[in-house]
Amino acid sequence: KVCKNRLQRELGLAEEPRAPLLAVVSRLATQKGLDLVLANVEGLLALGAQFALLGSGDPELEEGFQRAARLHPDRVAVRIGYDEALAHRLMAGADALLVPSRFEPCGLTQLYALKYGALPLVRRTGGLADTVVDTNSETLADGTATGFAFDAPEASALGETIARACELYGQNPKAWSRVQHYAMRQDFGWRASARHYAELYETLAR
Numbered sequence: 450k451v452c453k454n455r456l457q458r459e460l461g462l463a464e465e466p467r468a469p470l471l472a473v474v475s476r477l478a479t480q481k482g483l484d485l486v487l488a489n490v491e492g493l494l495a496l497g498a499q500f501a502l503l504g505s506g507d508p509e510l511e512e513g514f515q516r517a518a519r520l521h522p523d524r525v526a527v528r529i530g531y532d533e534a535l536a537h538r539l540m541a542g543a544d545a546l547l548v549p550s551r552f553e554p555c556g557l558t559q560l561y562a563l564k565y566g567a568l569p570l571v572r573r574t575g576g577l578a579d580t581v582v583d584t585n586s587e588t589l590a591d592g593t594a595t596g597f598a599f600d601a602p603e604a605s606a607l608g609e610t611i612a613r614a615c616e617l618y619g620q621n622p623k624a625w626s627r628v629q630h631y632a633m634r635q636d637f638g639w640r641a642s643a644r645h646y647a648e649l650y651e652t653l654a655r
Contacts, residue, residue, distance in 0.1 A: 456542030460526035462499050469498045469618040471611070472543035472567065474536045474558060477506030477514075482549030482572060487513045488604035489611060494524050496615045501526045501543065503535055540565040544625075545614055551602045553577050559596070560637055566629040569596040570614055572607075580637065584617065584628055595632040 450466060457464045471493060477483045487510060490500055502514055511529050518527040528535060540546060546562040548571045556576040559569035563580070571577040581596040588594035599610040618625050 452538070452542040453544070454542075456501070456538055457499070459538070460501055460528075461522060462501070462526055463523040465499070467619070469496075469544045469615050470542065471498050471500050471545050471547055471570070471614075472539045473500075473502040473504060473547050474539055475502075475504045475548070477504045477510040479507070480551055482551055482602065482607070483507070483510050485549050485602070485604045485607045486547055487517070489608045490514075490517045490525065492608050493611050493615070494521060496612060497619070498611070498615055499524050499526075501528075501539060503528045503530075503532060503539055505529050505531065540567045543567040544618060545570050545597070547607075547611075548572070548577060549599075549602075549607050550574060550577060556580070560635075563595060563632045563635050566633050568614070568625075568628060568632060570610060571596060571598050572602060573598040573600050580635075584614075589624055589627070592627075592631055594628045595635060596628070 453470060454464055454466065473483070473486060475481045475483060493500060505511065514527045515529070518525045540562050544567065546558065546567045546569050548556065548559050548569055550572055553575040559571055559577055559581055562569045569581045571581045581598055582588055582593045583598040584594035584596065597610050597614045599606045
């Protein structure tokens, strides 16, 4: 809560603790699905959310996001460029991190977000599919939910998932907190990977 409040203050956003703050830290490119995010900015604002972005890339995307920030200065914050310290503060203060890539062989951003408890909202592809478990009634019950995921590389699919995330955030804060804790407990370090390799080799040896 402290990180979120300080981030809102730093970015000039309204200091509203119960407004879900959705963030992007990314290269601005269609590969990363940032055109899908731009198409959803007005929609997420209508849901009562705030939006913050750090990145650079496609000039049309840069201008599109900057236009949204000019129209909604207390709801949308855009920083064009690279700032590693701000990237960390965004993940520390955001409620969710949007990573709607069209393709993503590995992906590190969502792993950082998991550790910070900024729930990754991802398109189910490549490394994003491997590392983020969608939140639904079953995954909430068995303690495996770590974020939100969708399949189709379409603005409508992203919008539906943003709405689902905002609904959980607003209507069931205890469930949201549980998912944050599930996310922060994930281990993608080499110790865990080595254990999986050892188990595979032992199975093959048998």
